[in-house]
Amino acid sequence: MDFTFSLASFLSFLVAVALAPLFMGVILKVKAFFAGKQGPPWLIKYYTLIKLLRKGSVYSTSTTFVFKLGPIVSFVTALMLLLFFPFAGLPPVLSFHGDVVILFYLLGLGRFFTVLAALDTASPFEGMGAAREVFFSALAEATIFVIIALFFRLSGSLSFAEYFTGVHAVNLWSESAALIFLVLIALFIVLLTENSRVPVDDPATHLELTMIHEVMILDHSGPDLALIEMGAFFKMLFYSSFVSCLLFPFHTGTPLFNVIIFYIIMTLVYATVGLIESITARYKMDMVPNFILTSFALVFFAIILTMEFVQ
Amino acid sequence: MNTFFIALLFIGIGGLQTLITYRFYSVMKTVAVTAIITGCALGTYDAVMRIFQHSDPLVFSYQWLQIFSFSLKLDTVSAFFLVPVFAICAVAALYSYQYMHDAKRSAATANNYFFYSLLIISMALVVCADNLITFALAWEIMSISSFFLVIYDVHKKATRDAGYIYFIFTQAGALFIFAGFGFIYSQTGSFSFDAIATIPEYTKLVAFILILIGCGSKAGIMPLHIWLPYAHPAAPSHVSAVMSGVMIKMGIYGIVRFYLLMEPTSVLFGQIVISLGILSGILGVVYAIGKQDLKKMLAYSSVENIGIILLGIGVGMLGAASGNKTMAAFGFAGGLLHVFNHAIFKSLLFMGAGSVIHQTHTGASNELGGLMKTMPVTGRTMLIGSVSISGLPPFNGFISEFLIFYGAIHGLSLHGASFVFSALAVIALAVIGALAAAAFTKLIGVVFLGEPRSDKAANASEAGFFMGAALSILAASCLIIGVWPDYFVQAAFKASQAIPLVADFAPDSFMPIMTNIARTAALFLLFFVAVVLLRKILYAGKEITRSGTWGCGFTQPTVRMQYTATSYADSMVAFFRPFIQVQKKYSGIDKIFPGKTTYSSEIHDTSEIGLNRFIVRPIVYALSKLRWIQHGNIQLYIGYIVLTIVVMLIFI
Amino acid sequence: MLQLVFLIPIIAGIAVFFLPVKIGRMVLIGTAITHLLITALEWFHVTGPLHNKYFSNTPEGMLVLAIMSFLFLFISLYTISYMAEVEMSKEPTFNACMLLFLGAMSMVTIADHIIMLWVAVEATTLMSAPLIFVRRSKESLEATWKYVLICSVGIALALLGCFFIIFSMEMSNIHVPISFSSLSDVADQLNSVWLKAGFIFIVIGYGTKMGLAPMHTWLPDAHSEAPSPASALLSGALLNCAFLGVYRCHQLMHSAGLGDYSSNVLIAFGLASMLVSAIFILNQTDYKRMLAYSSIENMGIIAVGIGIGGLAAFGAMLHMIHHSLIKSSLFLSAGNILLGYGTKSIDKTRGMLRLFPKTGMSFFAGFAGISGFPPFGIFISELLIILGAIQAGRYVAVTIFIFCLILIFAGASRLVMQMIFDENKEDDRLVPETWARALPPIILLLTSMALIIWLPDSLYQTIQSAISSIGGTIHG
């Protein structure tokens, strides 16, 4: 494992962690804008987290220790993602050949325990959410791993650092732009799925029957809920960064400039999510698999294309 | 005398003495379990030593029936397979000490131990066999002894049916293997393994496919897996643990061994194996999601894991045929390590399921629930097993899946069909992993979490000490291999060096990456502990209250309203509909004020339906149409003779 | 000296007709032991080889004789206790016919003269008919009628075949004794068309007796209706004798250079037999008939093995030995079952494991043995036949072979498992099992087991020299 303690890497990691809740505010602002409202303050998510951390918790009598494991594991796995991600082309804190695989599997671990925590409550609604979560993410997983395969085909590498740092970084401006464009769309669909955004899931709906992620954490409260929320922010940040890195090559030479561009693009990505949430409605639940399969079809098409492109 | 034989001797004595001492139930059990565990421990030690010390393979040959020899050869691959054979059987024997508790059935128990030890010995012989005849002999003994183990509860109809189905599959499989041997023998003219590499490529392929069918029916490769979901639930749990954890791997061993002996150069071998792997893996796990019986579900999960193993081996074969060292070494090592890992967590899960069934007397997951509170040890170990089998870090399942993945992804640098197969392998692995998580969240969530769905589940209590101990040992191994995989990975790579292409594959080509994986897992654990502590601090001095689950406004929730295993699986199963058939029975609502209504759904195995509809029934029908031959009419009987003469004279 | 093997049983048999039952039983056992002794002496060449116009001790004949002699001892021991149980009024007739039957069969094994062989085979029909017929029920009469008539027709055809062979010799103006051994020496000069015709008629004729489909029709009836000791003897010994006739003729064909033709004929008959038994073992309702069909199957296997030759011929010879041992054991167990339940219906003989543990165990072990599981010998013989068949490039044959084996196993194992393991609410045992009747089948099974662990060298040599005349080699 390349663990060269570089201050820049560590700082960029900290900045990312710190900014994750802020970007969620961006989405809310965009949605408010389209609804013609003023919207909550930019720092709303920070306030929420602090409020939650101050509170105590109520646990259902049905639950066991698994219920408490859920938030912890999902938080830790999401945090680990950020450790390995090269924000703005800066080398990540940790990196090694093959880290992509373990990171996505760790995300799977997080999901495993979130789902278990939901099932632990004995609530029919949470079970429903859990079932949907595992199903949709299983489909998204296929897309993700095709993307990994594709990137290996393009760059011969298996870690985020190798993908997005250096001059041979994979992005829209490289020679295989057409493929990356397909990946980009697919990845954005995965982003929406994995983070439970419209049109896959509507975090703002009021009917539990129609939810996926939100219904799973109904019974969590206090610091536990804060951990889950934080985990969700990290995950969103990770996917957005992934998309951003594909959109633009961050090797202008000036790290600070890179960082600024990076976060501008990040803001745009979040804004797009917000935009989509404002102008589209949630799909019917049985349409969702088709939506995710679209992403799979795109990347599968892309990887078949590489048989021609890369020899 | 060699340690290996001493080990077998101990195991044999442990089994044989039961036939004499069966009148003294607890003496018989204690002696049997002790002897078997001692033998297995010795055997494990011997096998481990053989993997890591560069000693010459143990060779043993005994002239038998004038023209054959009973030959054994214990090389690294054999030793690698011996470790799970001995280790898992020892743990399962420990488990059986309390699981087998019916002193009234002492004769049946004695038989069980006798065939159990015979099974261990025969499995050890299968992996050490060094010629066709020895392999066939050991294979058949393994089949018949496992058959007797399956039909322990012979007074139940389901058990008898299961035994019957298993019996047929095992014998048919053996005949296919024999046919494969025939093709080998026809070219080499000897029973020995030595000259197999020299036979023509075409014959190799035919022989390999026949052996693949034969071994595949034992391993539970997809269209041939039908016996698994019958036999595993029927057998006593320690037996299903051994059968599913170890015995079906003998099928894998057969495939690997004959592949190694043949040293084929065609990519077709790898492609066939990968295709079967994908089929078994994905459909296996979908059925595992769909099935609600605890052990049936685990049986299908075995099919899935066999698929993963085949993917690994297939990737390795493809790599070896295309000259890609990384692919060959990682694919094979991954497949082999998954054999070992699956042995651990699948036996853990089967024994855990056994404890549940033992305590609640039901295996239907829709009747269970909330057992984590009443059966803490079983619940926690099953949780670990479930995480492991879903291939998630920091447990052992991830390590082997990672190796396979790594190998497969390196296959992407190939061209043409090999590229497509590698890509499919990658996708399949991902999908299998994600769906396995779905299957096992269902298992843990429905059986151990939530509220009990029936009185049986509500009144359960923890299983006995030895049963818990066995589960704990296995659960600990899962974590140990996941966090410190070095030795295990090395062992797997040592075994995979039997492929000539990667014989010189140096440890520095794989060790760094494994160290990184292990460190990441350790880092995860570190963070995990840190956050646990952080959470303690956050909750320090705060009010923590307990109350009922929030019913989303519904004020009178009952346990019957919980999401069941069936509903959990429904949408996923529906997605795979052409491959999985769901039969729903719903009486419907027909009145304004609806009365009682019923709904039930059942999942049918498409391969089983296909086998029934397209093979068994037509054959039985056609044959029953020929029954007039024996009509009892003597005049026509003489007519047959006359007709035969006429026909024969025409063809003179 | 060798002629004693058939003379003694015949004389003893005639004597038993007139002796009281108790002494008759003693004579039966005594003759069995004597017969075994003579066979043993002959086997170890103490008495020296025999070659005259009519008789000669060939390796294959000795093999069949040895199996028969061994079986007969245990079957006769079983008979004593079986007959004591059923209290048959015609017991002296039965015992006498057993002995006469043994004599006739022994004669088959050492006959060398073509007509002498035929006479001996004819005699076996005559001597065994009363064995089937002894109960005089409607069914047994019907079975006997079919047995006698069909076998007589078959054997008459075999006689015609013999004439053809003799004629083929005359066509070529050769003057040698019409015995197989002398004919083999001049076989290449024989007229091939007439030899072929002769072979066809002999295969059909003796094949009727051996139970090759489609001439097998009498076999399930006779084997199921005969008292169990007789069934055991019919299946374990008589079929081998008939096979010997076919085999001798195949040898002759082989030395005449027509081995390919006769091989194909044998394989075709063998596969047909296996297919036919597969048809009837599926959904069989009578366990003795099931065993009878299984005999047809195994005779088919032997025919296929011999037809393929090479390694498969060795397999076929081993198969013959082990089939005799195991099938006799199964029929003896079936006798115990019949005594215990009083019915031959599979549906009504459930729960043997609980009601008749010893018989149940030996029956199941026998079934496992006949299905080719170790530690019984059929495992090796079937494996060798499959290997040999593929080596000989007979892919179609081996496909049908394996297909039939699977079908038969699937059919039979369902029935056997039902008999042994199924629940049985009732508790009435007509006749409790005794060691006297449970032991002989077990000993036969143990013998098969012993022969797979350690095959005596002399046996091995005998098999080798028996198959060497049809080009059967063990290596390559």
Added chain:
Amino acid sequence: MIHISNILLALILLSVLLSLRSNRLMALVKLMAFQGVVVSAVPLVLETSHGVNVNLFLFFLLLVLVKGILIPGLMYRAVKWVVVDREIEPIIGYHASLFAGLIMIVFSVYVTNHLQLAMFSESHKLLMVTGITTMGAGLILLMARRKAITQVIGYLMMENGIYLIGTALAKQVHTQYVVEFAVLLDLIVAVLVMGIVLNDINHTFDDVDTTLMGQLKD
């Protein structure tokens, strides 16, 4: 000599055809006795390399005794005392049987010619034709008649045919006796056993109709 043998053979063929269309058991038995005597006489009148000698004559007497007197006598008694219904009860009708017999003759002529054996003299050819026809007709009786007793007669006829074929083929001295000996033994043994069984069948079933004996089947 040739002349006589041809006449005998023609008589045999006639008896074969008659037996196929005969609908009375008694007539059939008488026909068999006649056929037996004629068949036994064939070797005597056949030109052989060694002429007629004492052995041959003795065998002739023996054959006549068995085929012409003993076996028909037994059957006569059986039909007289045992069988209630003396109709033959065909499965295949008389005309069809007769027609089959004619086809049988054509077939045997074809076979005999097809064999084209130089060493056959004309009389041997006819002998062969007759033999095959007789055997075939015997088999037809075996297959086409319902009564057990008719089956025995069919068997007898088949045996006659085999005897004729054997006579045609085996002309060396030492093989000739083999034919006679073997056929005799076969007849005695088979018919004896059949007779005993028939007797028992009659006791048990009150008839010798083989359709009653269809219990054993699958």
